[in-house]
Amino acid sequence: MSEIEKQCPITANHIKVALVGQPNVGKSMLINSVSNAHLHVGNFSGVTVDKTEVLFDYKDYHFTVVDLPGTYAFTDYTIEERVTHDYLCAEDYDIIINVVDATNLEKNLQLTSELLTMSKKVIIALNMIDEAEKENIHIDAEYMSELLGVPCVKVSAATKMGIEDLIDAVIQKHESDKNRPKLVFSEPVEEEIAQIVWYLDKHKFQSENSYRNIAINLLKNNKKTYEKLHDEPIWTELQPILIEASRHIELHHDSDDVKEAFAEEYASFNRGIVAEVLKQENTKEQKTLTEKIDNILIHPLFGIPIFLFFMWGLFQLTFEIGAIPMEYIDAFFIWLGDTIGATIGNADVRSLVVDGIIAGVGAVVLFVPNIIILFIGIALLESTGYMSRVAFLLDGFFHKFGLHGQSFIPLVTGFGCSIPAYMSARILKNDRDRLLTLFIIGFMSCGARLPVYVLFAGAFFPQEMAGSVLFIIYVSGAMLGLVAAKVLKLTAFKGVDEPFVMEMPKYRLPSVKLIWHTVLTKTMMYLKKAGTFIAGAAMLVWFLSNYPHNPTLQEEYWTKIEKASSESEKIHLQNRLDEALLEQSYLGTIGKFSEPLFAPLGFDWKMSVALQTGLAAKEVVVSTLGVLYALGSDVDSESDSLTTAISENIPFASAVAFIVVIMIYLPCLAASIVFTREAGHIKYFFYLLFFTSLVAYIMAFIAYNITLMVA
Amino acid sequence: MKTLKDCEKACRVKVLKLNTSGDLKQRLISFGIMKESVLEVLEHAPAKSTIEVKIGKMRIALRAQEAELIEVEKV
Numbered sequence: 092m093s094e095i096e097k098q099c100p101i102t103a104n105h106i107k108v109a110l111v112g113q114p115n116v117g118k119s120m121l122i123n124s125v126s127n128a129h130l131h132v133g134n135f136s137g138v139t140v141d142k143t144e145v146l147f148d149y150k151d152y153h154f155t156v157v158d159l160p161g162t163y164a165f166t167d168y169t170i171e172e173r174v175t176h177d178y179l180c181a182e183d184y185d186i187i188i189n190v191v192d193a194t195n196l197e198k199n200l201q202l203t204s205e206l207l208t209m210s211k212k213v214i215i216a217l218n219m220i221d222e223a224e225k226e227n228i229h230i231d232a233e234y235m236s237e238l239l240g241v242p243c244v245k246v247s248a249a250t251k252m253g254i255e256d257l258i259d260a261v262i263q264k265h266e267s268d269k270n271r272p273k274l275v276f277s278e279p280v281e282e283e284i285a286q287i288v289w290y291l292d293k294h295k296f297q298s299e300n301s302y303r304n305i306a307i308n309l310l311k312n313n314k315k316t317y318e319k320l321h322d323e324p325i326w327t328e329l330q331p332i333l334i335e336a337s338r339h340i341e342l343h344h345d346s347d348d349v350k351e352a353f354a355e356e357y358a359s360f361n362r363g364i365v366a367e368v369l370k371q372e373n374t375k376e377q378k379t380l381t382e383k384i385d386n387i388l389i390h391p392l393f394g395i396p397i398f399l400f401f402m403w404g405l406f407q408l409t410f411e412i413g414a415i416p417m418e419y420i421d422a423f424f425i426w427l428g429d430t431i432g433a434t435i436g437n438a439d440v441r442s443l444v445v446d447g448i449i450a451g452v453g454a455v456v457l458f459v460p461n462i463i464i465l466f467i468g469i470a471l472l473e474s475t476g477y478m479s480r481v482a483f484l485l486d487g488f489f490h491k492f493g494l495h496g497q498s499f500i501p502l503v504t505g506f507g508c509s510i511p512a513y514m515s516a517r518i519l520k521n522d523r524d525r526l527l528t529l530f531i532i533g534f535m536s537c538g539a540r541l542p543v544y545v546l547f548a549g550a551f552f553p554q555e556m557a558g559s560v561l562f563i564i565y566v567s568g569a570m571l572g573l574v575a576a577k578v579l580k581l582t583a584f585k586g587v588d589e590p591f592v593m594e595m596p597k598y599r600l601p602s603v604k605l606i607w608h609t610v611l612t613k614t615m616m617y618l619k620k621a622g623t624f625i626a627g628a629a630m631l632v633w634f635l636s637n638y639p640h641n642p643t644l645q646e647e648y649w650t651k652i653e654k655a656s657s658e659s660e661k662i663h664l665q666n667r668l669d670e671a672l673l674e675q676s677y678l679g680t681i682g683k684f685s686e687p688l689f690a691p692l693g694f695d696w697k698m699s700v701a702l703q704t705g706l707a708a709k710e711v712v713v714s715t716l717g718v719l720y721a722l723g724s725d726v727d728s729e730s731d732s733l734t735t736a737i738s739e740n741i742p743f744a745s746a747v748a749f750i751v752v753i754m755i756y757l758p759c760l761a762a763s764i765v766f767t768r769e770a771g772h773i774k775y776f777f778y779l780l781f782f783t784s785l786v787a788y789i790m791a792f793i794a795y796n797i798t799l800m801v802a
Numbered sequence: 803m804k805t806l807k808d809c810e811k812a813c814r815v816k817v818l819k820l821n822t823s824g825d826l827k828q829r830l831i832s833f834g835i836m837k838e839s840v841l842e843v844l845e846h847a848p849a850k851s852t853i854e855v856k857i858g859k860m861r862i863a864l865r866a867q868e869a870e871l872i873e874v875e876k877v
Contacts, residue, residue, distance in 0.1 A: 198858055198859070355838070593864075
């Protein structure tokens with residue numbers, strides 16, 4: 092009978108397992124294999140940034156498996172390592188499964204040896220054993236179990252090999268009494284341990300952990316053990332013994348750092364274990380496949396051009412292939428609007444549903460194909476291991492602008508949509524780096540801004556130049572972002588540079604199933620946003636632009652329209668009516684009110700309003716401009732007449748300033764919410780709002796005046 | 803005094819000393835970069851701003867500033 096059952100009969104047959112291992116050894120994938128869960132899996136360290144619990148039943152047992160973020164050692168270097176360390180030390184669980192990468196045993200055992208000094212039951216899962224066998228690495232698991240004193244089980248999460256053996260071993264271990272793992276140090280350290288153990292034994296010190304483990308942890312300067320013993324009466328006598336012991340160990344290792352000394356102790360113990368249990372045939376030095384690929388992909392000269400080519404290819408695919416289904420989606424929503432509109436009698440309700448909700452949601456769903464392609468590209472980047480290489484290549488360049496090499500991942504994602512970009516900024520360990528990256532993600536023009544750019548480029552430039560103008564807009568946005576990063580780094584986010592020490596994982600072929608799951612989950616999230624938030628925002632814009640009604644104005648125009656002689660005059664009058672109504676709507680009132688603020692940039696009230704509705708979502712800017720230039724609300728960027736209206740009504744300098752504002756200011760409301768959540772405090776949102784608005788205003792002012800002078 | 807920063811590509815070196823303390827030292831140790839460990843320089847990023855080294859079977863990227871703190875000798 093285990094202790095848990097005695098204390099609490101309700102949790103009988105319940106086993107809580109903590110899954111621990113170094114980063115990127117396949118912990119999440121192992122959970123997926125065990126329980127058919129769908130945790131996010133990637134090929135770089137830091138995919139799991141918070142602990143996740145998964146429940147499943149096996150035989151007569153209920154299992155709770157806690158997937159902990161990967162940690163190289165028991166340090167608190169990154170947020171994830173802190174999560175893992177705190178969990179292992181403070182939380183209640185029954186057993187640890189230590190997942191190790193069988194192809195890299197010695198390095199993985201470093202964490203294992205630290206786990207063995209805890210008073211917990213441990214099982215070692217030798218993961219990726221199939222890959223190891225392929226590399227001619229043979230591990231004697233039975234001998235290893237005997238040497239370490241803990242069960243070692245060969246598994247492969249990818250092929251689901253040995254999974255049942257692992258769970259059986261967990262049950263068996265859970266039912267058995269704790270047995271002491273064997274961890275042997277060098278003679279001088281063993282002597283010091285023996286002395287402390289003798290002292291604790293002499294005073295019959297009460298503790299859950301073994302005297303040996305307490306001694307080791309004390310010698311290692313383990314804070315938590317110190318805290319526990321500090322208030323004990325024996326502390327006064329123990330302290331001098333400890334100081335003396337540490338001095339001896341440091342002397343023996345010729346180091347002034349006892350932690351370093353212990354790391355060396357562990358390393359030599361692990362070397363011994365590996366020498367005993369691991370046989371590798373074909374030991375002649377030959378380059379691995381990963382090294383061969385790296386010779387090309389991170390070549391000092393060709394590495395960056397190759398990366399740029401991949402990115403260009405991804406954007407090309409995103410826009411080219413993504414454009415194909417767009418037509419059909421557009422047609423579908425027009426059809427849907429007409430069909431549903433026909434069934435609604437009340438004009439106001441019909442307008443709300445068709446012009447408000449369906450048009451608004453449709454504008455967002457339109458971008459789903461682009462989003463899917465971009466997400467597939469990013470999933471490939473994540474699961475092959477290429478991402479770490481790009482971080483390696485770009486770190487030098489990014490560092491000059493105060494950014495961390497790993498910032499590039501969220502920034503690239505930002506070209507698709509700011510929301511996943513904000514979320515992927517979590518891979519940055521340091522809070523300051525992460526905040527800095529969050530602040531400049533908005534400078535990477537997202538997909539939703541494309542229609543606005545297309546509209547304006549088409550209105551002011553000949554067809555053959557419009558493409559290059561688009562390219563210039565995107566690149567100058569990104570460049571501006573880098574400059575902004577530098578400015579922020581020198582002012583708001585001043586601080587010591589975070590060291591860049593990162594593992595470069597082995598290249599892996601991505602599994603189709605895995606990519607499918609990742610892309611599906613992300614796409615569903617995007618669609619959910621369209622159905623909930625965008626629908627709400629669209630309703631709000633619709634309301635603001637339709638109310639308050641003005642019956643006298645309407646009647647006045649209707650009589651005019653009836654009297655009108657030609658069809659074209661009727662249409663003209665109808666447009667004039669729409670414009671007059673809009674001008675006195677809530678939206679019009681807001682526009683008129685804010686007009687003086689935007690006057691120095693050369694904007695009329697209509698452009699001011701379009702910018703403000705654009706705060707909800709950039710898709711709304713084009714449709715608002717369409718409404719405001721009296722052409723009806725179902726205008727998109729393809730419409731020639733809106734293009735004409737814009738080129739006739741908006742001076743070139745104002746248009747340039749308008750584009751500059753669109754490039755820089757807040758992406759959209761949904762993104763702002765995600766930003767606030769990721770940044771951790773509402774105050775950062777206000778900083779972002781202030782920062783982007785200020786930069787947008789100043790840059791637009793400069794652009795406006797320069798264009799006025801030149802033109 | 804020779805540091806990892808001065809090493810050319812394909813050079814194999816033994817670590818003599820880590821001239822740093824605190825978090826970064828712990829970090830390097832947890833990656834296996836400690837006294838007596840043998841490193842091989844695999845590649846430099848453009849302008850030698852970042853170095854890729856191999857230790858055991860693991861590949862690690864670190865900045866020149868960090869590499870400068872690792873005292874090494876040729877093996």
